[in-house]
Amino acid sequence: MGLLNKNPKGVKLIDNLQFDEKGLIPAIAQDADTGEVLMLAYMNEEALSRTLSSGEAWFYSRSRQELWHKGETSGNVIKVRSVWKDCDSDTILIIGQPTGPVCHTGNKTCFFQQLTEQDLPSSHPK
Amino acid sequence: MGLLNKNPKGVKLIDNLQFDEKGLIPAIAQDADTGEVLMLAYMNEEALSRTLSSGEAWFYSRSRQELWHKGETSGNVIKVRSVWKDCDSDTILIIGQPTGPVCHTGNKTCFFQQLTEQDLPSSHPK
Numbered sequence: 001m002g003l004l005n006k007n008p009k010g011v012k013l014i015d016n017l018q019f020d021e022k023g024l025i026p027a028i029a030q031d032a033d034t035g036e037v038l039m040l041a042y043m044n045e046e047a048l049s050r051t052l053s054s055g056e057a058w059f060y061s062r063s064r065q066e067l068w069h070k071g072e073t074s075g076n077v078i079k080v081r082s083v084w085k086d087c088d089s090d091t092i093l094i095i096g097q098p099t100g101p102v103c104h105t106g107n108k109t110c111f112f113q114q115l116t117e118q119d120l121p122s123s124h125p126k
Numbered sequence: 127m128g129l130l131n132k133n134p135k136g137v138k139l140i141d142n143l144q145f146d147e148k149g150l151i152p153a154i155a156q157d158a159d160t161g162e163v164l165m166l167a168y169m170n171e172e173a174l175s176r177t178l179s180s181g182e183a184w185f186y187s188r189s190r191q192e193l194w195h196k197g198e199t200s201g202n203v204i205k206v207r208s209v210w211k212d213c214d215s216d217t218i219l220i221i222g223q224p225t226g227p228v229c230h231t232g233n234k235t236c237f238f239q240q241l242t243e244q245d246l247p248s249s250h251p252k
Contacts, residue, residue, distance in 0.1 A: 014245040028154055028163055035161030037154055040217040052243045086236040087229050091166040093237045103213050110212040111219045117178045119140040 018090040019045065024060060027092035029070075029102065031109075032081045038102040039110040041070075043092060048083075055080050057094055076100030144216035145171065150186060153218035155196075155228065157235075158207045164228040165236040167196070169218060174209075181206050183220055202226030 019025050024042040031038055041059040043051070047067055050058040057078035061068040071077030077099050084093040103110040145151050150168040157164055167185040169177070173193055176184040183204035187194040197203030203225050210219040229236040 014241060014247070026152055026166060028166065030163055037156055037163065037219050040152060040154065040166075040212065048241075049246055052241060052246055083241045084237040085239050085241055086166065087231050087233070087238070088236075091236075092241075093163050105213050107213070110214075110217075111210040112213070113211050115140060115174075115178060115209045115211055115218075119138045120175055120178055121138070121140070 014048070016089045017048075017085060018088065020090075022062075024062070025090060025092055027057075027059065027094055029057060029078055029094045029096060029098075032095045032097050036109050037111055038078075038098060038108075041068075048092065051080060051094065052083060057096060070102075071099065074100065074104075076102065078102070140174070142215045143174075143211060143218075144214065146216075150188070151216060151218055153183075153185065153220055155183060155204055155220045155222060155224075158221045158223050162235050163237055164204070164224060164234075167194075174218065177206060177220065178209060183222060196228075197225065200226065200230075202228065204228070 017025060023044050025048070026040055027043045028040050029038045030036065042062055043058070044060040047058040047060045057070045057080055059068045059070055078094065078096040079099065080094055080096040082095045084095070085091070086093070101108050103112070143151060149170050151174070152166055153169045154166050155164045156162065168188055169184070170186040173184040173186045183196045183206055185194045185196055186192070204220065204222040205225065206220055206222045208221045210221070211217070212219070227234050229238070
């Protein structure tokens with residue numbers, strides 16, 4: 001498995017990750033069973049490392065400026081099934097099983113508000 | 127529809143979006159049919175506006191620093207079924223139908239490389 005994840009030069013996939021100027025990388029969480037996109041949060045290296053080694057999702061809270069074990073307070077953790085990086089190594093995708101509502105509002109997913117053309121600032125005032 | 131998308135003060139959902147200091151907001155694209163997460167890119171206000179009004183996904187290319195009609199060159203556009211914002215209004219989710227491989231590598235999704243604990247810098251050297 002380790003060998004499969006190395007390129008011919010022996011560089012590990014994680015070495016090429018593009019953390020931004022704040023040391024963060026966006027991470028999408030998707031429900032492994034329903035396919036629903038649950039949330040987007042940010043990880044630093046330590047959060048990613050803990051996610052890969054613990055099997056539960058860890059993030060870095062930009063507002064609190066600290067490592068954040070998702071569900072630490074609410075009890076609603078995300079059990080990780082698999083972790084992926086994108087083609088240009090600047091986004092993470094976690095596929096996992098949430099043990100309860102992911103959103104702090106109590107919704108199952110953070111994406112519960114739809115936008116339509118009606119939400120655009122009106123370009124044709126009557 | 128417009129009324130449903132307004133809060134009691136008449137503020138449109140889009141007014142509350144949290145664009146970052148560069149005027150961008152991350153946007154996840156998900157395949158409406160397979161549920162696969164396809165890519166993460168960034169939108170400015172104009173890209174979001176064009177996405178909502180044209181029915182195809184537009185982004186802002188950070189590398190080229192210009193509006194980017196996804197599929198403009200490759201022909202592989204994303205036909206938009208619905209657009210969502212998250213609870214704290216700092217991420218967009220586009221659910222749509224890609225007309226071809228989304229990734230510039232030719233993969234159907236940009237997330238085709240799995241990360242495992244084996245990819246971590248080894249903390250227990252032998």
